[in-house]
Amino acid sequence: MKRILPIVIFVFSVLGAFVYVGYVVTDIAGGGVATAGAEGVSPEAGETIFWGKGKCYTCHSIGDEGSAIRCPNLGENNIAALLSLPVGVRAEERAVLRSEQTGKHFSATDYLVESLADPGAYVVDGFKNEMPYVYKPPIGLTPDEVKAVILYLQSQGGEVDVAQIKLPDVILAAQKEEAEPWQPYFAGDPENGMELFFDEESNAGCSRCHTVAENGGKVGPELTTVSGTRSPQYIVESIIQPSEVIASGFESLLIVSKDGRYLTGIKKGEDEQSISLMLDTGEIQKVSKDEIEEVAPQETSVMPSGFADDLTMTEFHDVLAFVLTLDGEQPIGGSGDEDEEDDDEEESADEDSEDVEDDSGDDEESDDEESDDEESDDEDENGRDKGEEG
Ligand code: HEC
Numbered sequence: 418m419k420r421i422l423p424i425v426i427f428v429f430s431v432l433g434a435f436v437y438v439g440y441v442v443t444d445i446a447g448g449g450v451a452t453a454g455a456e457g458v459s460p461e462a463g464e465t466i467f468w469g470k471g472k473c474y475t476c477h478s479i480g481d482e483g484s485a486i487r488c489p490n491l492g493e494n495n496i497a498a499l500l501s502l503p504v505g506v507r508a509e510e511r512a513v514l515r516s517e518q519t520g521k522h523f524s525a526t527d528y529l530v531e532s533l534a535d536p537g538a539y540v541v542d543g544f545k546n547e548m549p550y551v552y553k554p555p556i557g558l559t560p561d562e563v564k565a566v567i568l569y570l571q572s573q574g575g576e577v578d579v580a581q582i583k584l585p586d587v588i589l590a591a592q593k594e595e596a597e598p599w600q601p602y603f604a605g606d607p608e609n610g611m612e613l614f615f616d617e618e619s620n621a622g623c624s625r626c627h628t629v630a631e632n633g634g635k636v637g638p639e640l641t642t643v644s645g646t647r648s649p650q651y652i653v654e655s656i657i658q659p660s661e662v663i664a665s666g667f668e669s670l671l672i673v674s675k676d677g678r679y680l681t682g683i684k685k686g687e688d689e690q691s692i693s694l695m696l697d698t699g700e701i702q703k704v705s706k707d708e709i710e711e712v713a714p715q716e717t718s719v720m721p722s723g724f725a726d727d728l729t730m731t732e733f734h735d736v737l738a739f740v741l742t743l744d745g746e747q748p749i750g751g752s753g754d755e756d757e758e759d760d761d762e763e764e765s766a767d768e769d770s771e772d773v774e775d776d777s778g779d780d781e782e783s784d785d786e787e788s789d790d791e792e793s794d795d796e797d798e799n800g801r802d803k804g805e806e807g
């Protein structure tokens with residue numbers, strides 16, 4: 418217990434210092450590298466960005482393409498109501514709504530621009546304000562890349578017209594702000610971090626709950642590409658203070674039964690008769706509604722909050738270094754040199770991790786559906802019927 422305070426204070430002061438240094442350095446150096454990913458401003462370039470550098474595919478599918486189910490599907494699909502329209506068409510309806518809400522005229526394209534420029538300005542019903550600023554690091558699209566992506570979105574049922582795209586200053590200016598890549602204070606050893614991640618007997622044992630490259634548990638979100646979409650600061654915070662921001666679909670629920678039992682877990686399904694809860698062990702427990710006295714959403718994460726205490730300084734930085742390599746662009750557990758984009762994601766992590774699988778197989782549900790049931794709490798709106806690899 419005595420260790421925790423100094424570590425927490427230390428980690429946060431280091432973070433603070435680095436954010437600050439980041440700003441200062443950028444000021445002096447006039448910004449970091451801005452290498453353009455795709456060439457030209459066209460729907461095709463936008464498509465490449467959507468399924469590549471933009472990382473949009475880690476959250477969104479387009480119709481039947483893609484396997485992401487936790488955020489709005491942007492294509493034509495069989496989900497209820499407005500969300501079933503492809504985003505080019507849907508944008509027109511949202512534009513009407515936004516014009517009413519703001520008193521300013523919104524065209525469909527203005528809506529698409531806004532949804533990238535300021536994702537929190539209008540949050541799609543049933544979802545959380547979780548969309549990152551794609552023009553800031555770590556995704557860091559250039560203004561032209563943002564335009565290309567918008568053309569691609571327009572091409573989903575709408576009119577493709579580059580002249581209508583008026584990027585706001587926040588996007589145009591973002592490039593100048595781009596900081597040096599953030600570096601943790603201690604470099605950390607990603608290979609050792611990987612071992613800790615997958616070693617369930619270690620202080621970390623993250624794979625009890627998290628999958629990386631198809632190895633690991635399903636209690637928490639898959640982390641195979643997490644650092645491609647999340648900033649290092651967010652990742653550090655997720656590890657040290659998991660309850661600060663809770664990833665959608667992973668909110669925890671407390672069920673109190675009529676006979677006085679307490680059960681905490683993540684809701685994985687509900688029907689007329691029962692609620693299915695995934696416990697922090699990965700086990701799925703079905704609780705019959707007749708037995709339930711009370712259901713209370715919790716503000717604390719199912720992810721344990723003690724890692725700042727349980728991990729040594731070195732272990733923490735090693736695990737962090739490993740998680741920071743998970744950007745979907747380099748081989749998992751590779752030597753850490755990041756070259757060209759390549760598709761090595763499929764590569765399995767390491768022999769070690771093979772015996773680590775922990776789907777407590779005592780429940781059919783958790784085995785049968787594999788990828789589907791991971792986030793099945795996300796209601797049908799999210800198109801989970803499409804959760805298949807595509
Ligand atoms: C980390 C997950 C995540 C990533 C990555 C992401 N988005 Fe989103 N996006 C969301 C969420 C959650 C919403 C719904 C909440 C909201 O409206 O802000 C959303 C909403 C949207 C909408 C509005 C949809 C509607 O029905 O009106 C558009 C358009 C969109 N995203 C485009 C993109 C594009 C293009 C990219 C890649 C450059 C991208 N998103 C990357 C999570 C993400």
Ligand code: HEC
Nearest residue numbers: 621623626636637638655659662663664667697718719720
């Ligand atoms: C007992 C299960 C459990 C363990 C063990 C666990 N986590 Fe988590 N983790 C979760 C859950 C559940 C969430 C989603 C809720 C939240 O955001 O807090 C989460 C969220 C995260 C996130 C945020 C992901 C996102 O997309 O927002 C990161 C990063 C993360 N965990 C890293 C780790 C690391 C690194 C370890 C090991 C040191 C670890 N976790 C151990 C359950 C766990």
